[in-house]
Amino acid sequence: MKKGFEKLADFLGERPLILMACALVCAVLGAVLLGNQVLLNRTVQDRLAPAEAETVPSIRWYEEETTSPVPTTQTPIQSIETQPAAAEYVVNTNSKKIHKADCRYAESLKAENRAEVDASQLPQLLSEGYSYCSVCCG
Ligand SMILES: [Zn+2]
Numbered sequence: 001m002k003k004g005f006e007k008l009a010d011f012l013g014e015r016p017l018i019l020m021a022c023a024l025v026c027a028v029l030g031a032v033l034l035g036n037q038v039l040l041n042r043t044v045q046d047r048l049a050p051a052e053a054e055t056v057p058s059i060r061w062y063e064e065e066t067t068s069p070v071p072t073t074q075t076p077i078q079s080i081e082t083q084p085a086a087a088e089y090v091v092n093t094n095s096k097k098i099h100k101a102d103c104r105y106a107e108s109l110k111a112e113n114r115a116e117v118d119a120s121q122l123p124q125l126l127s128e129g130y131s132y133c134s135v136c137c138g
Contacts (some may be wrong), residue, residue, distance in 0.1 A: 087116030096130045098122065103136035 090099045090106035094113040099106035101116070117125065132138070 088119050089117050089122065091115050091117055091125060091130060096125075096128075097133050098125060098130050098137060099133045100136040103133060105133060105135060 087101055090101050090103070090109060091097065092099070092105075092109055092113050093115050097105070098117075099109075106114075122130075
């Protein structure tokens, strides 16, 4: 009576197709398992890898706001006041003295005797008897 192992060997030896079928099944199973492992690794890598497609769009409004030209509302500095030029001379209508505007006597003139004139009026005043101040015009 043969042992079980020898009986199996004889059984397989007599039926080589079964052996080949088992080998094929094992090969297929191995291939399927290997394929599943590869797919699993790829899935994990895809999840871990940063998604390149999801690029955050740049915020455009910020750039547009900064690039918008700021209107410069600088008004040109105009002459602050268009006052007539200060009188060059001040005359004492009482004493008929002609003073320069910055003469200390001109500053002390009474308002009732004070008149402001410019240089173009001096000949007329001289002809009327006015004379230059000896302090400021001497
Ligand atoms: Zn004077």
